[in-house]
Amino acid sequence: METSSVTIATSQPVAPSRHHVRVAMNRFFANRLAVSGSILVLFITLICVLAPLLTSYDPLEMKVQDRLKPPSTSHWFGTDEFGRDVFTRVVYGSRISMGVGFSVVVITSIVGLLFGLYSAYYRRLDNFLMRINDGLMAFPAILLAIAILAALGPKMSNVIIALSVVYIPTVARAIRSVAITVREQTYIEAIHALGGKSWRVIWLHIAPNCLSPLIVQATFIFAYAVITEASLSFLGAGTPPPEPSWGNILNDGRTIMKQAWWMTVFPGLSIMITVLGLNLLGDGLRDLLDPHTNRAKK
Amino acid sequence: MIHVPLLEVKNLRTTFSTELGQVTAVDGVSFQVDSGETVGLVGESGCGKSVTSLSILRLFRKHSGTRLTGEIFFEQKELLQSSMEELQEIRGNRISMIFQDPMSSLNPVYTVGNQIAESLMLHQKLSKKAAQEKTIEMLTLVGIPSPDKRVNDYPHQLSGGMRQRVMIAMGLCCQPKLLIADEPTTALDVTIQAQILDLMLDLQKQLQMGILLITHDLGVVAEVCDRVLVMYLGQIVEEASVETLFENPKHPYTIGLMKSIPTIDGKRGKKLHVIEGIVPSLHQIPKGCRFAPRCPLADEKCRQHPPDLFEIARLHQVRCWHHERIGVGGVAFGG
Structure with a gap:
């Protein structure tokens, strides 16, 4: 008797906001794509944060006597042609990849949202901004990034700038197309009729309705940015050696792939796992956030 | 004042x-x-x-x-x-x-x-x-x-x-x-x-x-x-108090609208009244009275000259050349 009355008492007054959070959490955990994606992403993120704890080696320290050792208990992923521990380099390399990816996502989301919203709202601005967008989108992403890096010089901060310039148009377009639909909704007209000013309409009423596509888009941009950063470093345009990045470790191992397979396989796998995780997460989020997809199928 | x-x-x-x-x-x-x-x-x-x-x-x-x-x-x-x-x-x-x-x-x-x-x-x-x-x-x-x-x-x-x-x-x-x-x-x-x-x-x-x-x-x-404005193709065609409008509509369009209301004692199976024709596009506004192409009373004058709003009683205005021919309750319709 006693226990049953307690359970009723605790289960009844649930604050509405907490209720929504719980529903959202349940839905998230029921989505296999999103859960597996976020596990992978969480795994890589932990590696990046805990890098110094995971290895006792220095990623830059060279030991000539340990050149090109295959994987063993002391060097899990083997060593490279300078005797550096590949596991350590891959672990520290995740910081570059994830760091670049994350910064690019933050910059492209903010600037893309700004451009997307304003070009959807102000028609005159639209023509101008979207022509710039078209111009940027006419270049293949990697070529444009190489061109920008050639002008700015290979540096991590410049990689972030280059990749942001490359991916802002994608975000801006996605946001613009959503914002144009939202702009025509009656509730936006209603806000105007209530005397709302333009900035209020744009930021408090149109923007929140664009958030879910933005989150999905941002996840995919993260994945693209990781791949493109690796490609740039592989080509020698990105993170300059000896700083470890998955792309330049791959490049170091390229010529000796037959003798030292571990130098290519492990950074390659890392890229794959990261991008797979982000893409799964992106797909999962799209299913969760887009009310038009059929939830029953998943 | x-x-x-x-x-x-x-x-x-x-x-x-x-x-x-x-x-x-x-x-x-x-x-x-x-x-x-x-x-x-x-x-x-x-x-x-x-x-x-x-x-x-x-x-x-x-x-x-x-x-x-x-x-x-x-x-x-x-x-x-x-x-x-x-x-x-x-x-x-x-x-x-x-x-x-x-x-x-x-x-x-x-x-x-x-x-x-x-x-x-x-x-x-x-x-x-x-x-x-x-x-x-x-x-x-x-x-x-x-x-x-x-x-x-x-x-x-x-x-x-x-x-x-x-x-x-x-x-x-x-x-x-x-x-x-x-x-x-x-x-x-x-x-x-x-x-x-x-x-x-x-x-x-x-x-x-x-x-x-x-x-x-x-x-x-x-x-x-309390009062009603009837609009047709961007213009007010009749304005009256609600009693006047329902008892004594003067514009053929208003009368048409009234007739189109289904009544509770109407015969079953009888088709509802419709106003003939369709609303012209705003790109092709008729030269004379805008309602003329659909109006049973329309004559040459209606087709050539747009009517003004006539004030036929206090607070009762109608945009029709033939408002005088329409009797109380719109009964003389088509006469």
Whole structure:
């Protein structure tokens, strides 16, 4: 008797906001794509944060006597042609990849949202901004990034700038197309009729309705940015050696792939796992956030 | 003392530029709304009812090629010449608008409480807490049960009737002097319709506001309006008090509309009356009387010369050359 009355008492007054959070959490955990994606992403993120704890080696320290050792208990992923521990380099390399990816996502989301919203709202601005967008989108992403890096010089901060310039148009377009639909909704007209000013309409009423596509888009941009950063470093345009990045470790191992397979396989796998995780997460989020997809199928 | 109406629209013309050229959606419309009065604006789809209401608050996109001419006085202030800032101060505060579709008139990402409170914080500069209290008070006023809980609901958690009540609460929370209701009950079923209309009239008495009710439902007009404006193709074709209009309609179009209402004692299986023909496009406005192509009384004069608004009695105007031939109750129709 006693226990049953307690359970009723605790289960009844649930604050509405907490209720929504719980529903959202349940839905998230029921989505296999999103859960597996976020596990992978969480795994890589932990590696990046805990890098110094995971290895006792220095990623830059060279030991000539340990050149090109295959994987063993002391060097899990083997060593490279300078005797550096590949596991350590891959672990520290995740910081570059994830760091670049994350910064690019933050910059492209903010600037893309700004451009997307304003070009959807102000028609005159639209023509101008979207022509710039078209111009940027006419270049293949990697070529444009190489061109920008050639002008700015290979540096991590410049990689972030280059990749942001490359991916802002994608975000801006996605946001613009959503914002144009939202702009025509009656509730936006209603806000105007209530005397709302333009900035209020744009930021408090149109923007929140664009958030879910933005989150999905941002996840995919993260994945693209990781791949493109690796490609740039592989080509020698990105993170300059000896700083470890998955792309330049791959490049170091390229010529000796037959003798030292571990130098290519492990950074390659890392890229794959990261991008797979982000893409799964992106797909999962799209299913969760887009009310038009059929939830029953998943 | 000269009587000054709450809202006075004088010779309003609203022109849009489209791919096919200039289109005049509202052509020389004049009318008045007084405090505490309900004025109905009736007509078929596309006759310019909604454009008229949007013109009053100038709710058109900048650079959309919309041109407004004429004069609109609200509390003796000219709205067409006012700055955007002055208008934003009036919108939602002195003049409120309720939209046709309650399903899409609320922002899905905010709770209904937030949306009502926004307007209060915007215009009345209330604190968040005061706005919240006032919001619950408004929800009680429009008859939403357990308003203290409903205030935290999102629009999708409410039924259509509830959402329309929320819209009304939003429209009325700043106690406007004029309420423009654009088909506020069209999307609702008949029982809810009656409740919402009663609610609006109730609140009108309390707040002494003027209502401009836009509708195509003559049943609603008969029930709630004091005066009626009948619009056809961007022009007012008849203006009268509601009694006069229903007892003694003078314009063939009004008579046609009246005949199209299904009656409760009508014979089963009998087809409803229809007005012959279709509404011409605004790109091809007839040269003479705009209703002539569909009018059973039309003759050569009607087809060549557009009629003026004739004042045939006090507060009864009609735009027809043949108004004298139409007897009481529109019986001599076609004679």
